[in-house]
Amino acid sequence: MSSALPTRSAPGNLRGRRIIAAVASARAWIFLLLLLVVFEIWSQIAYGSTFIFSSFNIRSVAVFAVAPVLLGLGQTLVIISGGIDLSVGFTMGLAAVIAAHVANDVGAFAGAPIGLLAGVVVALAATLIPGWINGLLIARLRIPPFIGTLGMYGVARGAAYLFAGGTTVPVDNSWLTYLGNGRILGIPVIVIVTVIFVALVHYLLSETQFGQYTYAIGGNRQATLRAGVNVRRVTIILYMLSALTAGIDGILYTGRFAAGAPQAGEPLLLDSIAAVVIGGASLFGGSGTIIGTIIGALIIAVIQYGLVFLNVEPFWQFIAVGLVIIVSVLVDQSQRRFGGGRQDE
Amino acid sequence: MERRSVIGGLGLGLAGAATLLSSSRARAEGKAFTVALIPGLTTDAFYITMHRGAAAAAKALGVNLVFQGAPSFNAVEQVPVLDAVIARKPDALLIAPTDKVQLIQPLQAAVSAGIPVITVDTYIGGGVYQTGSGNADFPLSYIASNNTLGGQMAARALAKAIGGKGKVYVSNVQPGVSTTDERQDGFIDEMKKSFPGITVLNTQFNDDDANKAASQSQSVLARNSDLAGIFGANLFSAMGAANGLQQGGAGGKVKVVAFDAPQTIIGNIKTGLIDIAIAQHPAEIGWFGVAAAYAHLTGQSIPPAIATGFTVIDKSNVDDASIQKFIYAS
Numbered sequence: 001m002s003s004a005l006p007t008r009s010a011p012g013n014l015r016g017r018r019i020i021a022a023v024a025s026a027r028a029w030i031f032l033l034l035l036l037v038v039f040e041i042w043s044q045i046a047y048g049s050t051f052i053f054s055s056f057n058i059r060s061v062a063v064f065a066v067a068p069v070l071l072g073l074g075q076t077l078v079i080i081s082g083g084i085d086l087s088v089g090f091t092m093g094l095a096a097v098i099a100a101h102v103a104n105d106v107g108a109f110a111g112a113p114i115g116l117l118a119g120v121v122v123a124l125a126a127t128l129i130p131g132w133i134n135g136l137l138i139a140r141l142r143i144p145p146f147i148g149t150l151g152m153y154g155v156a157r158g159a160a161y162l163f164a165g166g167t168t169v170p171v172d173n174s175w176l177t178y179l180g181n182g183r184i185l186g187i188p189v190i191v192i193v194t195v196i197f198v199a200l201v202h203y204l205l206s207e208t209q210f211g212q213y214t215y216a217i218g219g220n221r222q223a224t225l226r227a228g229v230n231v232r233r234v235t236i237i238l239y240m241l242s243a244l245t246a247g248i249d250g251i252l253y254t255g256r257f258a259a260g261a262p263q264a265g266e267p268l269l270l271d272s273i274a275a276v277v278i279g280g281a282s283l284f285g286g287s288g289t290i291i292g293t294i295i296g297a298l299i300i301a302v303i304q305y306g307l308v309f310l311n312v313e314p315f316w317q318f319i320a321v322g323l324v325i326i327v328s329v330l331v332d333q334s335q336r337r338f339g340g341g342r343q344d345e
Numbered sequence: 346m347e348r349r350s351v352i353g354g355l356g357l358g359l360a361g362a363a364t365l366l367s368s369s370r371a372r373a374e375g376k377a378f379t380v381a382l383i384p385g386l387t388t389d390a391f392y393i394t395m396h397r398g399a400a401a402a403a404k405a406l407g408v409n410l411v412f413q414g415a416p417s418f419n420a421v422e423q424v425p426v427l428d429a430v431i432a433r434k435p436d437a438l439l440i441a442p443t444d445k446v447q448l449i450q451p452l453q454a455a456v457s458a459g460i461p462v463i464t465v466d467t468y469i470g471g472g473v474y475q476t477g478s479g480n481a482d483f484p485l486s487y488i489a490s491n492n493t494l495g496g497q498m499a500a501r502a503l504a505k506a507i508g509g510k511g512k513v514y515v516s517n518v519q520p521g522v523s524t525t526d527e528r529q530d531g532f533i534d535e536m537k538k539s540f541p542g543i544t545v546l547n548t549q550f551n552d553d554d555a556n557k558a559a560s561q562s563q564s565v566l567a568r569n570s571d572l573a574g575i576f577g578a579n580l581f582s583a584m585g586a587a588n589g590l591q592q593g594g595a596g597g598k599v600k601v602v603a604f605d606a607p608q609t610i611i612g613n614i615k616t617g618l619i620d621i622a623i624a625q626h627p628a629e630i631g632w633f634g635v636a637a638a639y640a641h642l643t644g645q646s647i648p649p650a651i652a653t654g655f656t657v658i659d660k661s662n663v664d665d666a667s668i669q670k671f672i673y674a675s
Binding site: 167259262301 | 553581613
């Protein structure tokens with residue numbers, strides 16, 4: 001492949017290279033902007049109404065993005081460290097079912113607020129178990145992340161269905177449903193909760209030593225080990241964080257739909273990975289940002305919502321999201337190649 | 346309100362007890378028959394309810410009932426379960442085949458092993474058995490509710506709720522699933538035929554993702570401020586659509602009809618999030634499945650098709666004692 005790339009060492013192409021690098025690093029933003037502009041023009045021409053300057057539409061897109069964003073947060077951390085977490089979908093379902101049961105049972109005698117609190121605490125504590133086991137399998141027993149978390153995918157799935165008795169668990173807790181459907185100053189509560197966790201994880205990744213270690217492990221595990229970093233511990237914590245954000249996602253789902261569904265996160269797993277990749281993270285590890293993942297999730301949400309809004313035949317949604325992923329990775333690859341990138345072949 | 350979770354908990358316990366009872370109670374006068382029931386998937390309130398009905402019939406008739414299935418609805422996972430069940434040689438087999446074509450050969454193997462086959466809920470080939478045509482007419486009977494009819498009933502109920510005019514659409518899982526396709530077709534045909542004042546918009550497919558279904562209903566609502574109703578063709582389609590309306594501030598204004606009646610839908614009817622549920626009778630399917638198998642095994646003839654009914658549940662009757670048996674529960 002690279003034999004057909006004479007530009008690699010040509011000095012005159014420095015400017016071109018810089019432009020490509022700039023485009024590549026901002027590609028998620030550019031995609032999102034292009035999408036919004038196209039949808040706005042389309043909507044104005046076809047229906048004479050606005051697409052983006054509507055608080056209803058903005059709120060709808062934000063609410064839709066909550067679930068993939070929260071799964072994507074943990075997934076970004078894990079992917080930056082060179083791993084992947086396939087179990088998040090059913091960890092989310094497990095948390096949803098446990099939160100529903102505990103909120104019902106505790107709420108029945110202790111009132112809705114205590115029921116909500118107990119549901120949140122127990123569900124999050126429970127998600128730490130699959131997260132911890134994932135971390136152990138991968139960090140200590142050196143099982144490839146793809147396989148280890150695939151195993152946990154099955155275990156968490158079975159556990160969630162067992163707890164739920166094979167079906168969805170209806171929730172009767174007014175505080176939990178407020179968490180899922182309430183609004184503060186017009187902003188949905190689930191969006192506020194999500195923004196808080198986005199800020200926390202963004203801070204963790206970009207401002208702390210732990211964040212630096214995460215990039216370092218993904219960039220070069222061996223070198224990080226030699227530098228004296230406790231790679232095992234960091235890796236275990238990363239998978240526990242991934243499970244935790246999935247757990248938060250599950251709790252919000254339960255509140256929103258007033259039901260704990262074991263399969264709540266099943267269709268979201270691929271959306272979360274797509275968001276991370278569109279957002280600029282490399283599946284080889286070492287690069288990626290939380291903001292990128294948020295933009296990636298928003299791109300998916302805008303496509304899903306916008307194409308329905310524009311009354312496009314539903315199957316185009318799949319094609320559109322698929323194309324964005326392919327183009328996004330292509331831009332990334334060409335940047336690495338032209339920029340003399342690290343991990344080409 | 347608290348009653349709901351108590352009923353759920355009780356139901357779980359009862360299912361276990363019922364299974365134990367049915368298998369320990371053999372007929373004194375002779376050999377007890379063993380009937381296997383293989384659902385489309387084990388993790389679904391519909392099939393769990395079907396099991397409940399089957400267990401009731403098994404207990405009444407002194408039949409051993411075996412319930413084994415795969416965790417998700419596809420042929421690749423169902424066929425190994427089927428093979429394992431055939432290997433244990435039950436006297437008769439009730440199965441909800443997960444594919445019209447792919448299950449023909451595996452079920453033929455059951456018949457070759459001397460095990461009579463009855464299909465429940467779904468079918469193989471064209472679903473018309475014992476006619477001598479085609480290679481998939483060998484099952485003895487097809488016991489199910491008519492999903493096209495269910496879709497028509499959903500259309501009538503929704504049309505009545507919205508006063509016969511306005512825009513509606515179907516929130517559906519994905520194309521190519523026979524049962525949900527039939528519900529959708531029945532709904533759309535009935536709307537076009539009998540309710541000229543109602544416009545049916547594009548169907549929205551959500552991949553069984555409530556989040557996606559919610560986003561779609563918000564989007565359709567934003568596009569069509571005169572949206573009057575939504576037909577959710579399965580649990581997550583209805584649940585998601587209803588939540589989208591709630592998030593969009595149109596909860597209660599736009600009517601939602603749900604297909605099937607698991608606890609979650611019933612809860613939503615009580616809170617007003619969902620207006621109407623078209624309940625199938627899965628327990629009835631299970632009961633008549635076992636009864637038909639027993640009739641065949643004891644030398645009686647059985648009809649090649651048994652159609653089970655529907656019940657329309659809304660706020661006015663959801664608490665009636667006579668309705669409770671139609672709510673899906675183990």
